[in-house]
Amino acid sequence: MHTDKSKTTDTNQSRKKLSILLELTHFVRPYLGRAIMAAAALIITAGLTLSIGQGVRLLIDQGFAQQSIEQLKHAVQFILLITVLISIGTYARFYLVSWIGERVSADIRLAVFNHVISLHPSFFETTKSGDIMSRLTTDTTLLQSIIGSSLSMAIRSALMLIGALFMLFATNIKLTLIVLCAVPFILIPILVYGRKVRALSRKSQDSMSDVGSYAGEAIEHIKTVQSYTQEAQEMQSFQAEVEQAFTIGRRRIQQRATLIAGVIIIVFGAITGMLWVGGSDVISGHMSGGDLGAFVFYAILVASSLATISEVIGELQRAAGATERLIEILQASSLIQSPNATPVKAGTLAAQIMMKNVNFHYPSRPNQAAADSLSLTIEQGKVLALVGPSGAGKSTLFELLQRFYDPQSGQILLDNVDIRDLCVQDLRQQMAIVPQQPTLFSSNVMHNIRYGNEQASDEQVIEAAKKAHAHEFIMALPDGYNSFLGERGVRLSGGQKQRIAIARAILKDPHILLLDEATSALDSESEYHVQQALETLMHNRTTIIIAHRLSTIQHADRIAVLDSGQLIEIGSHDHLMQSCELYQRLVKLQFNPA
Incomplete structure (x- = not known):
């Protein structure tokens, strides 16, 4: 019986090989x-x-x-x-x-x-x-x-x-x-x-x-x-x-x-x-x-x-x-698909986000909840700051909003429309992200900024760089905007990479901004200038910020405190200082580490 099974297996493998070549x-x-x-x-x-x-x-x-x-x-x-x-x-x-x-x-x-x-x-x-x-x-x-x-x-x-x-x-x-x-x-x-x-x-x-x-x-x-x-x-x-x-x-x-x-x-x-x-x-x-x-x-x-x-x-x-x-x-199929029917145009929707009882586990960590019965509303044109300890689920929200993953249960709505009913590319086109560790490509400065909008003219690229306070250091490079940045931008400092990424986001001109510690790599003077640029950019745009610095938190309309994928409390800085023990501890650790 064992021999017959082995022969059957070999025959099936041979057929598989033949079909593969075909x-x-x-x-x-x-x-x-x-x-x-x-x-x-x-x-x-x-x-x-x-x-x-x-x-x-x-x-x-x-x-x-x-x-x-x-x-x-x-x-x-x-x-x-x-x-x-x-x-x-x-x-x-x-x-x-x-x-x-x-x-x-x-x-x-x-x-x-x-x-x-x-x-x-x-x-x-x-x-x-x-x-x-x-x-x-x-x-x-x-x-x-x-x-x-x-x-x-x-x-x-x-x-x-x-x-x-x-x-x-x-x-x-x-x-x-x-x-x-x-x-x-x-x-x-x-x-x-x-x-x-x-x-x-x-x-x-x-x-x-x-x-x-x-x-x-x-x-x-x-x-x-x-x-x-x-x-x-x-x-x-x-x-x-x-x-x-x-x-x-x-x-x-x-x-x-x-x-x-x-x-x-x-x-x-x-x-x-x-x-x-x-x-x-x-x-x-x-x-x-x-x-x-x-x-x-x-x-x-x-x-x-x-x-x-x-x-x-x-x-x-x-x-x-x-x-x-x-x-x-x-033959590997993507788990993230756009709907077959003609979807609603994401660009026509108001930039108001609502998360309803969202539960999510990363495929590589099925026993650890990254979002646990999470419900949250982000009003159009407002700034929401996300704070919490490492692993609280802050970056997970960004990934869910961009549909890099779909929650196992619950809904994420854009202007009361489930984002799964929107074209994936159309949805992401409405957002711009400035990550904590900016991604730069092995090309020149012009290409890296223009990545936010391939149709932008050179003048628009330069204007975006000026708004991001990047124009001055770019012009100091050997070939200006045509300077090659090396693999992953190794020829720039951390703060310079960050400003290139901010210029890219400015050029995209999105409805929704996702800022993941966007000023974390900047010195105090650069942070001040970039913060001014970001405030101009955030005007009349829905903005979500992952932040630990008080300078980033203070201008937010609301602050959401997360821990272990759950929403602990939401409100203003003053409100949270009075009502949220976790927030008080985070503030204390930042400003009074001793």
Whole structure:
């Protein structure tokens, strides 16, 4: 019974692998015309290659055997003509197939990126960014090689194998049967080792993904690594990752090498036996030397085709592993979806937010409530400050408002319309966030500010920078607004990054502002100027501020005190100082830490 289950499992896995590879046809289909042209060139060149065997027969029987220079000349000219035609056909086949490989690889890479960038944030809690990058680069490059080269070789070898077998039977049936006796012995190593290669191929690609993820994380946090003098530890850990990947890769290569070597021994052993029998027939006069020469040529084609196919099978196993990893991402569905019906336009709604009995747990922390029966109203044009200890749920509110996550129960309303009934992009377009740790892209200042509004002119970008009190330090940069900021803006100080992020939010001109410690990285003078800019920006806009500084809290219309995902109290500063013990403690800790 156990054996039957194992066989069933293997069969199901094989079918799964086949279906995975067939998924690539969706990407090849738009270029069907080129694929047909490539197939035609492949078939023609295969036929021309097979005809060389007849040229060899003519060369031996009519040139050498009859000692005729004229017949030798004709045979050589025939072989030369066929060779020229084969080179032309091979050029066309190689160019077309390689073009398709490059194009399909680019399309798959684009499809995966376009899909990944639309997935919900919780997907990235369980999937490493390094793994996604590995699939976008390494796996698609592998498929490019498979589609643009190995697959073509496999099809060409299969055609050559069929054609050469047909010509073998037409030339000499007895010798053909000798060659075919080796076929079952060839299939055995292909089937046995092919399964092992397939499993190791997936493990090898996963291990390389882990290597990339580890290296990327260490490089991303290089200052922390060096600050804690952990270079030696990181080197040792990375070496362990690399060695593990090498071990898996070595095992995969060993299996493939064994497969190829076994096929070569069996095939050329059969050819050797055939040469003995065929040579005896030529000596005894039962067949001509030309027929034997042609037969040897076709037998070598069969042998080389089988060797190529056995080698390409290993590549196809790797392609199956790569395709599986890519399809896994493409089939991942986003948990955050816009409604199917034509939704209400978020831009036409009043910027009044109401949360009704909201309960939410992060997928990675299902037993810890980030929002617990939370009800809260944020009036249009008003400023609400959120205060509370770490883990109180302040940042969670921002993520729920932007629909990075949906609550497990309860409602979040915008002007009495459930935000789940709004287009996600339209909803987010009404909001601008200035995070505690601003995100800057590896580009220039102009691009980073214009990220808030791609349609903004240079003058509007500069005006936004002036309002954020960023213009002065930007002009002091080597190339002004065209200055390259480095990866994640490493060439700017924390306060400068913050003002770039504020300028971006100003340029977006949203209905709702989300400020997550927007002035936390500024010195006192810069904070004063930015605070003035923010007050101008917040005029007639609904604003929610995560804050600990009293300077941020005092100008808020209301202050909500949160703890463990629950609303403890809401009111003005004076009211909370009288009625909320937690708020009193937070204020005391800030201003009287001793």
